[in-house]
Amino acid sequence: MVEWTDFERATIQDIFSKIDVDVVGPAALSRCLVVYPWTQRYFGKFGNLYNAAAITSNPNVIAHGKVVLEGLTRAVKNLDNIKATYAELSVLHSEKLNVDPDNFKLLADCLSIVVAAQLGKDFTGDVQAAFQKFLAVVVSALGKQYH
Numbered sequence: 001m002v003e004w005t006d007f008e009r010a011t012i013q014d015i016f017s018k019i020d021v022d023v024v025g026p027a028a029l030s031r032c033l034v035v036y037p038w039t040q041r042y043f044g045k046f047g048n049l050y051n052a053a054a055i056t057s058n059p060n061v062i063a064h065g066k067v068v069l070e071g072l073t074r075a076v077k078n079l080d081n082i083k084a085t086y087a088e089l090s091v092l093h094s095e096k097l098n099v100d101p102d103n104f105k106l107l108a109d110c111l112s113i114v115v116a117a118q119l120g121k122d123f124t125g126d127v128q129a130a131f132q133k134f135l136a137v138v139v140s141a142l143g144k145q146y147h
């Protein structure tokens with residue numbers, strides 16, 4: 001089981017209380033689709049992903065970015081139980097959606113960049129360390145079905 005320090009717990013909660021989830025989710029997903037274009041293959045039914053402008057303004061991308069962030073918020077509320085919290089999501093991504101689990105890390109990197117931009121100077125090294133740990137646990141839990 002993952003051990004969290006008091007600082008890490010407080011920092012992760014604090015990050016999620018400060019960020020605008022409706023902005024961060026869509027921004028991170030859009031970036032992932034722009035920076036790592038092979039991730040677009042899973043979103044064929046989302047319509048126009050022709051270039052960065054089309055991706056960023058695509059209503060399906062925006063809506064799904066919010067869904068992903070809601071998924072992350074569930075992990076924040078269940079820090080001691082992220083694996084169980086994500087058991088179904090892991091099955092969905094592996095067995096139904098056939099998402100290559102390497103892609104979870106790519107989206108996590110995009111989340112870090114967008115959160116860093118939102119928090120500005122508050123995103124210190126210590127804060128980043130806590131957030132990266134959180135994302136690593138999320139990525140591992142989502143990948144559980146593949147292990």
Ligand code: HEM
Pocket residue numbers: 039042043064067068069070071072089092093097099103104105107108138142
């Ligand atoms: C931080 C990592 C991720 C989280 C927290 C996450 C979360 C979610 C959630 C909550 C759903 C909705 C599940 C449902 O409807 O029951 C979902 C669906 C989906 N996810 Fe992920 N996901 C992540 C990463 C990825 C990545 C990296 C990809 C592909 C590159 C991906 C592809 C999809 C697709 C294609 C769907 C179905 C979309 C639809 O048909 O509306 N996910 N994800």
